[in-house]
Amino acid sequence: MAIYTKEEARKILEKALSFSKADACEINIGGSESGNIRYARNTVSTAGHQSNQTLAVTSSFGKKSGVATIDEFDDASLEKVVKRSEELAQFAPENPEFMAPLGPQTYDESNSFIDATANITPEFRAKVAAASIEPASAKDVTAAGFLNDTAGFSSMLNSNGLFAYNKSTNVDFTVTMRTNDGTGSGWVTRDFNDISKFDSDRAAKIAIDKAVMSREAKAIEPGKYTVILEPAAAEELLSNMARSFNARTADEGRSFMSKDGGTKLGTKIVDERVNIWSDPLNKEVPTSTWNGEGQALKKTSWIENGVVKNLAYDRYWAQQKGVDPVPFPSNFIMQGGSASLEELIKGTKKGILVTRLWYIRSVDPQTLLYTGLTRDGTFYIENGQLKYPVKNFRFNESPIIMLNNLEELGQQVRINGNLVPYMKVRDFTFTSLSDAV
Amino acid sequence: MERRKFVQLTGLGAGALFLPMQFMGSNIPVEALLEPGMDIAIKKQLADIALNTARSLGATYADARIGRYLNQYVFTREDKVQNVVNTESFGIGVRVIANGTWGFASTNDVTEAGIKKATDQAVAIAKANSIIQKDPVKLAPVEAYGEVSWKTPIKKDFKEVPVSEKVELLLSANAAAMNNGANFVNSALFMVNEQKYFASTDGSYIDQDIHRIWPTFGVTAIDREAGKFKSRDAMSAPMGMGYEYMDGLESEKLEGPAGLKLYRNSYDMVEDATIAAKQAKEMLTAKSVEPGKYDLVLEPNHLGLTIHESVGHPLELDRVLGYEANYAGTSFATLDKWKSGDFKYGSDVVNLIADKTQVGSLGAVGYDDEGVKTKQWDLVRNGILTNYQAIRDQVNMIGQNESHGCCYAQSWNDVQFQRMPNVSLEPGQDKYSVQEMIKDVKKGIYIAGRGSYSIDQQRYNFQFGGTVFYEIKDGEIVGMLDDVAYQSNTQEFWNSCVKICDKDDYRMFGSFFDGKGQPSQVSAVSHGSSTARFNDVNVINTGRTV
Numbered sequence: 001m002a003i004y005t006k007e008e009a010r011k012i013l014e015k016a017l018s019f020s021k022a023d024a025c026e027i028n029i030g031g032s033e034s035g036n037i038r039y040a041r042n043t044v045s046t047a048g049h050q051s052n053q054t055l056a057v058t059s060s061f062g063k064k065s066g067v068a069t070i071d072e073f074d075d076a077s078l079e080k081v082v083k084r085s086e087e088l089a090q091f092a093p094e095n096p097e098f099m100a101p102l103g104p105q106t107y108d109e110s111n112s113f114i115d116a117t118a119n120i121t122p123e124f125r126a127k128v129a130a131a132s133i134e135p136a137s138a139k140d141v142t143a144a145g146f147l148n149d150t151a152g153f154s155s156m157l158n159s160n161g162l163f164a165y166n167k168s169t170n171v172d173f174t175v176t177m178r179t180n181d182g183t184g185s186g187w188v189t190r191d192f193n194d195i196s197k198f199d200s201d202r203a204a205k206i207a208i209d210k211a212v213m214s215r216e217a218k219a220i221e222p223g224k225y226t227v228i229l230e231p232a233a234a235e236e237l238l239s240n241m242a243r244s245f246n247a248r249t250a251d252e253g254r255s256f257m258s259k260d261g262g263t264k265l266g267t268k269i270v271d272e273r274v275n276i277w278s279d280p281l282n283k284e285v286p287t288s289t290w291n292g293e294g295q296a297l298k299k300t301s302w303i304e305n306g307v308v309k310n311l312a313y314d315r316y317w318a319q320q321k322g323v324d325p326v327p328f329p330s331n332f333i334m335q336g337g338s339a340s341l342e343e344l345i346k347g348t349k350k351g352i353l354v355t356r357l358w359y360i361r362s363v364d365p366q367t368l369l370y371t372g373l374t375r376d377g378t379f380y381i382e383n384g385q386l387k388y389p390v391k392n393f394r395f396n397e398s399p400i401i402m403l404n405n406l407e408e409l410g411q412q413v414r415i416n417g418n419l420v421p422y423m424k425v426r427d428f429t430f431t432s433l434s435d436a437v
Numbered sequence: 438m439e440r441r442k443f444v445q446l447t448g449l450g451a452g453a454l455f456l457p458m459q460f461m462g463s464n465i466p467v468e469a470l471l472e473p474g475m476d477i478a479i480k481k482q483l484a485d486i487a488l489n490t491a492r493s494l495g496a497t498y499a500d501a502r503i504g505r506y507l508n509q510y511v512f513t514r515e516d517k518v519q520n521v522v523n524t525e526s527f528g529i530g531v532r533v534i535a536n537g538t539w540g541f542a543s544t545n546d547v548t549e550a551g552i553k554k555a556t557d558q559a560v561a562i563a564k565a566n567s568i569i570q571k572d573p574v575k576l577a578p579v580e581a582y583g584e585v586s587w588k589t590p591i592k593k594d595f596k597e598v599p600v601s602e603k604v605e606l607l608l609s610a611n612a613a614a615m616n617n618g619a620n621f622v623n624s625a626l627f628m629v630n631e632q633k634y635f636a637s638t639d640g641s642y643i644d645q646d647i648h649r650i651w652p653t654f655g656v657t658a659i660d661r662e663a664g665k666f667k668s669r670d671a672m673s674a675p676m677g678m679g680y681e682y683m684d685g686l687e688s689e690k691l692e693g694p695a696g697l698k699l700y701r702n703s704y705d706m707v708e709d710a711t712i713a714a715k716q717a718k719e720m721l722t723a724k725s726v727e728p729g730k731y732d733l734v735l736e737p738n739h740l741g742l743t744i745h746e747s748v749g750h751p752l753e754l755d756r757v758l759g760y761e762a763n764y765a766g767t768s769f770a771t772l773d774k775w776k777s778g779d780f781k782y783g784s785d786v787v788n789l790i791a792d793k794t795q796v797g798s799l800g801a802v803g804y805d806d807e808g809v810k811t812k813q814w815d816l817v818r819n820g821i822l823t824n825y826q827a828i829r830d831q832v833n834m835i836g837q838n839e840s841h842g843c844c845y846a847q848s849w850n851d852v853q854f855q856r857m858p859n860v861s862l863e864p865g866q867d868k869y870s871v872q873e874m875i876k877d878v879k880k881g882i883y884i885a886g887r888g889s890y891s892i893d894q895q896r897y898n899f900q901f902g903g904t905v906f907y908e909i910k911d912g913e914i915v916g917m918l919d920d921v922a923y924q925s926n927t928q929e930f931w932n933s934c935v936k937i938c939d940k941d942d943y944r945m946f947g948s949f950f951d952g953k954g955q956p957s958q959v960s961a962v963s964h965g966s967s968t969a970r971f972n973d974v975n976v977i978n979t980g981r982t983v
Contacts, residue, residue, distance in 0.1 A: 038955055040760045043571040046852050047562050048541040050956075071545055093518045093604065122565040130569050144762035146955040174955075176763040182771075187763075253659045254621060254666040256983075261661055358766075361891040363902060363922060366666060367981040371900050371922070373893045375766075394891075394898055394924065400983045431977060432924050434898035435769070 003031065003118065003153045006165040012055070012073050013157035019082040022059035022089060025159040026101045028292065029055045029073075032152030033118075037125035040144035042133045047125065059085040063098035066090070097316045101158040102294045110166050112286040114194040117169035118151035125149075131200040132175050132207075141211050143204070145175030149195065156294055166288040170417075171195050175204060176376060177211040178437070184389070185437050186210025187356060187376035189232055191416060193286055210355060210377040217389040217437070220380065222430040226351035228344050228381070229428075231413040231420040233354045233374075234402075238276075238420060240360065241368060241399040242332055245302055247311035251321070256368045256400070257311060264308050270403035272306040278329030284414050287330035295327045302332070306403075336412035336421025344410045344424055346384040351424070353379040353386065357395070368398045373434055392437075393430035402428065467509070467523050470596040474505045474527075474632055475547075477644055481584075484636035486549055487531045490556040492638065496533040496563070498576060499556070500637035500807060503529045503547065504849035507630040509595060513607045514623045515615060521600055528849040531556045535563035537573025539830075541852040576829045577840045579809050581640025587803025589648040590796060591679025595628040598680045606683060607654075610710040614656045617714035620666075624654035624710075627675070627949060629961075633806070633849075641808040649799055649961055650682050651675035651949045652706050658717035667720035667919075669713040670904050672697070672738055672886055673704045675947035675961060677799045691942065693736065694875060694883055695907050695914050701944050702797055716905055716917075723919040726906070728978045732881035733923060733971045734874055739903050740862070741946020741964035742887045747927040748782075748789050749860040749964065751896035752816050754827040758834060764955050766894025769927065770822060772835070780822040783931030788863040789817040791826055793842055798859045798963035799947045800843075806853040809842035816860065820932070828855045847958040854954055861945075861965035865937035871968045874938060881909035882921060882976065887946070889922065900924045902979070920980035930971060938967035 004012070009029055016027050031053030038046045056069040059082065066088025070081040128147050136143035153167035173190045186207040192198055244250075250257035250264065257264045279299040280287040289297050293315070301309040310326050318325040345353065355377035363369040374392045381387065402425050410422030484501040491499030506526040512519040528545035529552055540563025544555040607624045614622040631647040653671045660666070676682050685705030693699045698708055735743065751768040755761055774780040783789075793800050793811035804810055807829055815823045825835060828844040846853035875883060886904025893899070906918040925933075943965055950959040 036956060037566065038763075039569075040762055041572070041758065044538065044566040044569050045760055046539050046541060046854065047566050048543070048852050049558050049562065050543060050850055052545075052850075092521070095519075096517060122562050126565050126569055129566075133569060142759060142762075144759060146763055148956060174763055178759070178762060178767075252621065253661050253664075254657050254668075258664065258666075260664070358894055359891045361889045363889045363900075363979045364920075364981065365668075367983045369979055369981050371889065371891045373891070373898065375894055392893065392898075394893075394900060396900075396977070396979065398981060398983055401981070432898060432900075432975075434893045435926070436766070436893035436895035436897050 003151055003167055009153065009155035009165055010157065010163060013155060015075060016055065016057065016078040016082055017157055017159065019079045020059065020159060022061055022086050024060040024101050026058045026156065027055065027158070028154065028156045030152065030154035032150050034148060034150035035120060035122065035125060036146065036148040037129050038146050039129045039133060042137055042142050044129055055081065057082050057085040059089045060098065061089050063094045063096065064089050064092045065095060065098065066092050099315045101160045102162050103160045104162050105290065105294055105296050107164060107296050108281055108289045110280060110286060110289045112166065112168035112193055112288060114169050117149055117171055117193065117195040120149045120195060128200045132204040135204050135208060136177055139208055139212065140180045141177045141208050142180060143175060143177055145173070147171070147173045154288070158294065162294045164290045164294050166290065168288060169193055171198065173198065173203065175207050177207040179211050179215055181215070183437055184211045184215035185376045186214060189415065191414060214377050214389040217391045219391045219433055222393055222432050224427040224429055226348065226407065226424065226426045227428040228348065228351060228353045228422060228424050230355050231415045231422060232356045234423055235415040235418055235420045236357060236360050237370060237399040237402065238332070238334065240362070240370060244368060245311050247313045248317045250311060256366065263311055265311055267308055268306045269308055269400060270303065270306045271406040273406055273409060274303050274306050274403050275335040276303040276332055277301045278332050280330055282331070282333060282419065285331045285333065285417055285419055287417070291327050291330070295325065297327055297330055300326065300329060331417050333419040334421055335409070337409040339408060339410040341410060341422055344408060344422055345381055345386060347408070348381045348424065349383060351381040352390065353381055363396060368400050369396060370398065371396045373436070392434040394432045394434060395429060396431045397429045467600055469525065470507050470509065470523055477634070480634040481636065481642055483529065483547060483552055484634065484642070486552045487529065487556050488636060488638050490553050491531065491533045491560060494535070494557065494560040496535045496560055498534040498638055499531065500635065501529055501531050502806060502846065502849050503634040505632040506848055507596065509628045511600065511603050511607060511626040513604065513611060515611055515621065516608060518604055526848055529555065530846065530849040530852065531559045532852060533559045533563055534574050535560050536567030536570070538563045538567040538570040539574060540566070543850045574830050575833050577832045577838050579639055579829065579840065582643065582808070582810070583640065584642045586644040588646040589677055589801065591648050591681065593680035595650060595680045596630065606706060610654060610706040613707045614710040614714040617711050618658060618718045619656045619714040620659040621657040622654060622710065627651040635804065635806065635808050637808050639808065643804045643808055645803060647802060648679050649675060649677055650680065652683060652704060654710060656710060656713040656717045658714070658721055660721045665721055667717050669717040669720065670886060671713065672700060672709050673706065674738060674945050675799055675949040676797055676945065677801045677963065678702070678797050693885065694871060697885060699736065699738070699944065719917050720919060723917040725980050726918045726921045726976060726978050728976055730973045731976045732878045733974045734878060734881055734883045734909065734968060735971065736883070736885035736968050737944040737966045738886050738946045739884050740966045740969055742890055743901055744860055744862060744964040744966060745948055745962070746890055746892045747896060747899055747930065748816065749857045749962070751927065752825050753855055753857060754825040754831050754835065755855045757825060758831065761953070765953055769895045769897050775822050775825070781820050781932060782817045782822045782928065783820045784934050785820045786865065786937055787817055787820045787931055787934050789860060790814070790863060791816050791841065791858045791860050793858045795859050795963070798945060799961035800859040800963055805842045805844040806846050807844040809840045809844065811842040814841060826855065826858055831855065845960050847960060851958050856953065856960045857951065857962050859963045859965070862937065862969065864940040864943045864967040867939065869936065869938050871938055871942055874936060874968060874970055875909055875914060876912040878909045878970065879911055882918060883907040883909055883914060897926050898924070899927065920978045921976060922979050923974050923976050925974055930974065933971045933973060935970050935972050937969045940967065942967040
């Protein structure tokens with residue numbers, strides 16, 4: 001399937017809309033091509049190619065809506081899918097929360113598509129795998145990894161005159177290196193819009209070094225420790241916290257963000273050095289500049305100097321509350337500092353370096369308490385130096401407590417489409433030990 | 438699971454339910470669910486195009502899966518219908534071995550040209566990757582079954598039940614919750630029909646029609662003055678059944694401790710929602726647990742998840758061998774432990790069986806997704822580790838020459854790989870009820886329903902919560918507890934199992950969206966057990982002030 005240009009997408013959408021007889025009609029079209037390679041035991045295991053395209057029509061009569069989708073875009077198919085959505089709408093129950101489609105919007109030009117990523121071949125993927133497997137074999141280490149690349153587009157048009165188009169590329173890479181005696185494990189993750197930023201040799205080296213360094217870990221007592229969280233370790237806890245920035249559940253009294261019959265908007269919840277915002281135009285983590293409803297995505301502050309600056313309001317809830325809608329963000333960026341990881345370690349008297357956290361699950365939504373474990377490289381720090389590897393811990397901790405116990409922020413790194421700094425945190429709660437390597 | 442690939446469809450309870458995006462198909466009208474789909478003779482012709490093309494391009498093995506996946510989901514909250522979704526996904530996936538290496542490609546263009554192109558891509562991928570292949574694929578032999586078929590034995594096809602009836606049932610359950618003190622309730626009904634056709638160069642043409650259903654809800658009670666909220670989720674289980682699961686038959690209900698109603702092969706959603714609302718309110722003032730060692734009495738709809746995480750996953754052979762090292766992890770249950778023949782996975786009363794045939798279970802199929810007839814086998818017998826879960830390309834690595842028949846792909850669009858069969862704990866042989874078990878406990882906690890769960894990448898250390906917790910003192914339930922989670926080590930935990938109730942208490946728990954693999958795929962799996970007792974387990978208090 002081709003990645004349709006703006007003009008090609010508009011032509012199909014306009015054709016489809018011309019068949020509409022509903023009070024309101026909104027049409028989304030999108031498609032993607034993705035390829036992947038998976039390797040383990042220092043050899044390739046599975047690999048594949050997936051191709052998808054779809055066009056979805058939402059037709060509405062009053063407050064009744066119907067959605068129909070199709071993957072063929074000839075005139076007859078377009079007419080059929082519009083008619084189908086209209087039939088579905090006639091029989092649908094009335095939605096009291098129905099919102100009419102938006103009118104024309106102004107969007108920033110996004111920079112989320114890179115040709116080099118869209119042109120990745122099976123041979124390139126095999127080379128990336130080889131760049132892990134060959135150095136691993138030489139060091140008595142076993143590599144298991146995964147590379148997935150996607151190129152896609154999305155576009156929408158509605159009966160109120162809104163048109164939007166975006167195309168984007170993305171590549172995700174992870175590799176786990178395990179020493180052949182089974183006592184050491186290292187890991188690295190990388191993700192980009194632009195594949196040319198990816199250095200597969202360097203990524204493999206970091207994971208191999210961590211695996212070798214983490215051999216024969218010592219058991220130390222669980223308890224409260226100063227930790228240096230690598231960005232991959234902090235990112236998932238922050239993502240979980242971000243999900244609580246929903247105005248409606250806060251107003252309903254069933255969220256960490258609920259307070260005194262209202263919300264924590266304007267309340268200081270974490271250390272004043274914490275600043276978190278979203279920005280679809282950030283050069284390191286670019287995304288589409290509009291969402292599936294056609295709302296424009298702009299730079300938005302969520303936590304400023306430790307204070308809740310915004311909660312996300314969907315269009316219905318914003319109308320109920322008499323405020324402007326605030327769309328959910330497509331990325332998040334946490335302000336960092338200038339310190340490198342080495343500098344953060346140097347400035348630590350006693351502490352633990354955490355490469356990543358694993359199997360994070362909510363324990364108590366009231367306090368945003370999460371549990372999970374450290375994995376693939378956990379080290380004891382003493383007097384500014386990595387002293388020895390330690391056995392993995394289970395933690396029970398809230399990102400709110402974590403961000404209140406902030407000691408220092410380091411440089412930012414892109415993780416899972418977000419920008420997250422290294423961070424040093426005191427009194428991080430480890431509740432038990434794990435034998436897992 | 439990789440959350441970025443998931444979409445939040447609705448809030449259930451306080452936690453959110455995330456559905457994998459790839460699990461959704463194209464939206465279709467409800468009547469289209471009843472359309473018969475492609476004729477089987479045409480499927481055979483098309484599958485043969487893939488097999489013949491693969492052979493002509495030099496593949497030594499090929500299989501083709503033509504799949505039509507029909508889903509219907511209904512979402513409601515309080516007195517509103519949020520969404521009714523009917524989806525269909527249709528296409529073909531072609532898997533080949535060329536130069537001893539796997540290749541896979543899929544397409545929704547199910548025509549001669551589309552299939553040839555996908556097959557060509559699959560072979561090209563296999564050949565490109567064979568340059569770095571070190572262990573050529575070795576497949577265990579499988580019987581050529583010829584043209585065969587299998588169907589989930591359902592009584593009511595969900596596709597024939599009007600949407601209005603389903604909506605009415607969910608709204609009745611919501612009303613029951615609201616009338617009994619709930620502040621919010623979200624409910625949902627998931628129904629799935631997989632129509633899959635499999636053909637391989639080994640000489641099988643297998644047509645299967647598989648049904649699954651999952652009714653669920655989250656009921657929330659709020660104390661605004663205290664600034665507290667608590668949620669109680671449904672005590673239903675996803676099942677490999679038709680809509681008859683929703684009948685709420687009295688004969689399938691069990692009286693649980695503390696006024697709980699527990700459900701076997703038939704679910705009464707309105708009754709459960711009524712009890713849930715009362716329990717959610719009770720949770721707001723429940724006593725916070727004193728941390729320490731307790732004897733745990735674990736109800737099947739809770740224990741199922743513990744079995745899933747601490748037995749099901751660690752005994753997947755692909756994990757043991759390192760194929761999942763980069764994502765889900767490896768396993769503590771290494772080959773040397775299994776080979777020793779005396780590795781005590783659990784106490785003598787612990788018997789854990791793998792099964793792909795159990796009626797009503799989520800994992801039940803006639804043949805797996807690489808054309809192997811399904812069966813039942815032992816994983817742990819009298820506490821000793823006896824076997825793993827393995828498929829055609831791995832079973833040779835443990836010296837066996839017959840696949841266990843547990844290969845699965847979530848759709849035609851994804852490559853099939855080893856997935857967990859149903860893994861269940863055999864009930865105790867002696868007559869023994871839950872009431873008798875509680876009577877025998879001096880200091881303990883009774884836990885029912887699934888809750889928060891987390892386990893490490895080799896499946897040693899875990900922490901589990903639950904839906905409801907009751908304190909047991911001197912053989913009596915004395916009240917509800919809050920802030921409970923237990924932490925243990927898999928081997929220690931299963932060796933602390935001292936007693937299991939008899940078969941009259943046996944029920945299945947289910948996981949509808951179990952994630953594994955890269956790219957991540959979901960599968961559905963059941964875990965049966967009777968209530969079981971585990972002595973001296975470490976319980977922590979999860980209450981915090983922020």
